[in-house]
Amino acid sequence: MSNEHATLSFSDSGKQVELPVYKGSIGPSVVDIRKLYKDTDHFTFDPGFLSTASCESKITYIDGEKGVLLYRGYPIEQLAQHSSHLEVCYLLLYGELPTKDEFDQFQRSITMHTMVHEGLKNFYNGFRRDAHPMAIMVGVVGALSAFYHDSLDIHNPEHREVSAHRLIAKMPTIAAWSYKFAQGQPFLYPDNRLGYVENFLRLMFGVPAQDYEVNPVVAKALERLFILHADHEQNASTSTVRLAGSSGANPFACISAGIGTLWGPAHGGANEAVLKMLAEIGSVGNIENCIRRSENPDDPFRLMGFGHRVYKNYDPRAKIIRESCHDVLNALGVDDPMLEVALRLEEKALKEDYFISRKLYPNVDFYSGIILKAIGIPINMFTVMFALGRTVGWIAHWMEMIKEPNTPIGRPRQLYTGPTPRDYVPVARRKG
Ligand code: ACO
Numbered sequence: 001m002s003n004e005h006a007t008l009s010f011s012d013s014g015k016q017v018e019l020p021v022y023k024g025s026i027g028p029s030v031v032d033i034r035k036l037y038k039d040t041d042h043f044t045f046d047p048g049f050l051s052t053a054s055c056e057s058k059i060t061y062i063d064g065e066k067g068v069l070l071y072r073g074y075p076i077e078q079l080a081q082h083s084s085h086l087e088v089c090y091l092l093l094y095g096e097l098p099t100k101d102e103f104d105q106f107q108r109s110i111t112m113h114t115m116v117h118e119g120l121k122n123f124y125n126g127f128r129r130d131a132h133p134m135a136i137m138v139g140v141v142g143a144l145s146a147f148y149h150d151s152l153d154i155h156n157p158e159h160r161e162v163s164a165h166r167l168i169a170k171m172p173t174i175a176a177w178s179y180k181f182a183q184g185q186p187f188l189y190p191d192n193r194l195g196y197v198e199n200f201l202r203l204m205f206g207v208p209a210q211d212y213e214v215n216p217v218v219a220k221a222l223e224r225l226f227i228l229h230a231d232h233e234q235n236a237s238t239s240t241v242r243l244a245g246s247s248g249a250n251p252f253a254c255i256s257a258g259i260g261t262l263w264g265p266a267h268g269g270a271n272e273a274v275l276k277m278l279a280e281i282g283s284v285g286n287i288e289n290c291i292r293r294s295e296n297p298d299d300p301f302r303l304m305g306f307g308h309r310v311y312k313n314y315d316p317r318a319k320i321i322r323e324s325c326h327d328v329l330n331a332l333g334v335d336d337p338m339l340e341v342a343l344r345l346e347e348k349a350l351k352e353d354y355f356i357s358r359k360l361y362p363n364v365d366f367y368s369g370i371i372l373k374a375i376g377i378p379i380n381m382f383t384v385m386f387a388l389g390r391t392v393g394w395i396a397h398w399m400e401m402i403k404e405p406n407t408p409i410g411r412p413r414q415l416y417t418g419p420t421p422r423d424y425v426p427v428a429r430r431k432g
Helices: 038-039 076-082 084-092 100-112 118-125 133-146 157-183 197-203 215-227 234-246 251-262 269-282 284-295 318-331 336-348 353-357 364-374 381-405
Strands: 004-008 016-022 060-063 068-070
Touching: 016 038, 016 060, 016 076, 016 197, 038 336, 068 076, 068 084, 068 234, 068 269, 068 318, 076 215, 076 318, 084 100, 084 215, 084 336, 084 353, 084 381, 100 157, 118 215, 118 336, 133 157, 133 251, 133 381, 157 197, 157 251, 157 381, 215 318, 215 364, 251 381, 269 284, 269 336, 269 364, 284 336, 318 336, 336 364
Parallel strands: none
Antiparallel strands: 004 016, 060 068
């Protein structure tokens, strides 16, 4: 794979080891430490994986310093402008943009899998009406494995493909029903005459009593958001999906684990947190105080929608969403004072030494909530929207991992700093 190597020497023993270095097609090279423990009795220490490539992948590339994001080599800006979410799904899953015939076949397959087993509906009634929709998503998506036994053999490529199509196809139905349940409205069945995004909108906002008309501005805005959220290489939820999958768990269980991880406010839950924060700020006059709080090391408050583990520049997705924010709000005739607060907050934060020195810029979640709100998505459904878009990325990574021969189970090690061996003390003799 490579003739390059790195030499690691240990100051205590003077021992030296040569470690192979592999080059990617672009981006940083990696040092292969797989034999380090066997050869030297040392582990590496990297909590939060700041310098660790956990796998080899051909799906998505990010240059965090330059603010570049490529799906299978295609810049996100071009895909957001010219492609559709389903086409991006095909690209991420199969590696190339589809021909017309390939796309028609893929679209047909996704469309034929949009319904869910009737028995799955019963799960919703088991939840409290005020359950967070992400809690419902974790439960119901995990439960799919109890209904689709015919596609659970992860070693069978046809099973994997059917499961992948099922997950992409059923996710809008499952997500919309988590909203309908809270509303106390009847669940609608998918309408296969509609496109992927249009069908989801009807499932969300339609009612059986009347026809639902899709607003093309809303559909386009959502389509774009789904494209922007479709994949982001080895983020926390995708790494969770890979780790779960490395044990041989079925894809429905793995994606359910990914949804649970996405829910956290440091990850996909940030879009919900941003809107709550903007609502709390309320007006431009209160921005200063909010920035001061976020800069105070003794205050746990962070500016939600700012900062990113990988991007040390403007998140390219945030740039696209920021631009479409105005268009969408104008086209819908929405005058949301929160957009003004967000724009001024960004402007002020980016002039602050604190944010400049730490390279903290708006991330994808900073503006997405404003668009989601404008198109009528309730705040507690924001992270569900993220999960809907990200489903294909999770599956593409799961597929890539399973296809790789001899993928070992993910099993990190640790630096143990607990007690050394000691003898059990009977309760009567314990001091306390
Ligand atoms: N507001 C204020 N300070 C921040 C912020 C923020 N949003 N983000 C990071 N910092 C500060 C940290 O306090 C730290 O300061 P220090 O050096 O004085 O200790 C420094 O910047 C580095 O921050 P880390 O937490 O080490 O950065 P990390 O890469 O681990 O975290 C994260 C990235 C979790 C995204 C963080 O920036 C954050 O919490 N942001 C707010 C939540 C958010 O928007 N999450 C969405 C991320 S995008 C996504 O998942 C889709």
